[in-house]
Each structure stands twice: as structure tokens, then as C-alpha cells.
Amino acid sequence: MKPEENGFTREDLKAKLFQGFADPIRIAILELLREREMCVSEMAEAVGCSQPRISNHLACLRWCQFVQTRKEGNQVIYSLHDDRIRKILELADDLLAANAEQVYRCIRI
Amino acid sequence: MKPEENGFTREDLKAKLFQGFADPIRIAILELLREREMCVSEMAEAVGCSQPRISNHLACLRWCQFVQTRKEGNQVIYSLHDDRIRKILELADDLLAANAEQVYRCIRI
């Protein structure tokens, strides 16, 4: 646990990376983008929550380079940034296939 | 986002799974166990924090089956539960190799 010049340890950083995945709305967004690219209002509709809420989470996902964007007229089209994002979601599926019940009942997180 | 019988959506559950990895102390513990199995006091010493704090996080990691234990006399020896835990940590390393600076500066998580 040796802090870097910025005061972050390697562990802080890795935890923060996972924190990016640790929200139901952000996961819902990533799962949608696993299927196909999509614009903001479409995601808001699909996830069933407000546009500002979606946009806030997208800002986080984009900043951390989990997703990327392109503009198309009025709209901003989001897609997964690269294959590692896909892989980490797959691995989470694997883990859940084995541990869903335990994770669900864990009272500490 | 269809809730299961327990009121959890699949997304809730997956987010909660990632939440298990989203803490610096839990990451520090998992990184130690990546190298070799270890007892609680040894981890507390290595991570540099109190034994109750380590034990609390271990309880979470054990409950969610990220780690497993065996007793040896007085001591409880912890190790990684399976290879998927190892893989997800490796994948996080991969992602950080590309995104560390962005993640570090993200103000939303």
C-alpha cells in the first residue's frame, strides 16, 4: 500500500475502477450497450428512469472510458469502449452463475 | 430491468457483485491472497490496518465466496476461492493499464 505521487494507492485506484461498475443503473446501461449502440433517450426509456439520471451515469462511464460516443445530428450515440468491458461483464456473469444467492444475501455490501 | 421474486433485478445483483470489489481494503486483501494464502493477523499487518477492520471485510469476501477459509489451530487461513476471482483482478489490471489516469480523475465516483 505505497501511495503514488497523487496520494492514491494502486488499491485505491483499482477499487475506484470497480466502483464504476458498482451501480445498478450503470450496469443496466452497459448491458444495453452490450447488445447495440444507443442514444441517451432510448436508454432512459429502456431502463425506465429520468434522462438526467442516465446522463449523469453516462458522464461517469464516458470519463472512465468504459463507453465512447459519437454525435448524429441531435443525438449522442453511446457504445462500449472496448472488448475488455465486454469481458469483465461476462466474467461477472460467470461469478454470479455460481454465487448469486450468496451475493444477494450479503448484508455487508 | 424485471425484478426477480426477491425484489432484486439482475442489474442490482451484478452491481452488488462489483461492489464487493469496490473497496481499497478488500482489494488489498485480494491482492495479498493472489500471492499466497494468509491468516488474518498477517493481513492486518501487511495492509497496515486494524484487525477488526480486516475481519469485517473478510466476512464480506467470504460470504460472497470470493475467498475461502480453513482453520489451523488458533488461526484462520484465507485463500482465493477460485480462478474467476483471479481473472477478474487481472482484467482490472488490464483496464487500469489503459485508463488509470482517467479513473483517477473521475469526480463522479
Add this chain to the structure above:
DNA sequence: TATCTATATCAGGATGTTATGATAGATCTA
């Protein structure tokens, strides 16, 4: 049995994260 060591648990306060609702900027259409 008495005592020591190792580990686990818990309540409360401190801290960090997320949602809400209002609003602003940008692009399109008429």
C-alpha cells in the same frame, strides 16, 4: 481452570455516493 492469542461481531458516528428537479446549451424543424 486461568490466561493468552487469534478472530469475529456490533453500535454509533463519520464519510461518500446517488437521486431529484431545475435549468442551460446545442441542434433540428418550420
Add this chain to the structure above:
DNA sequence: TAGATCTATCATAACATCCTGATATAGATA
């Protein structure tokens, strides 16, 4: 240009997570 649509940002309130210090339990040793 005016109005409509799409997206982004922000402050505050609501909520969840984590740490601290005290304490409990189990096994070991004498």
C-alpha cells in the same frame, strides 16, 4: 428566427457504506 427536441450539468437532500473502539468467542498453553 421561434419553438421543439435532445443532452448535460448542478445544488441539495436522501441514502448507503465504512471506520472506530469496545467486546465476545474459540482454541491453545500452562
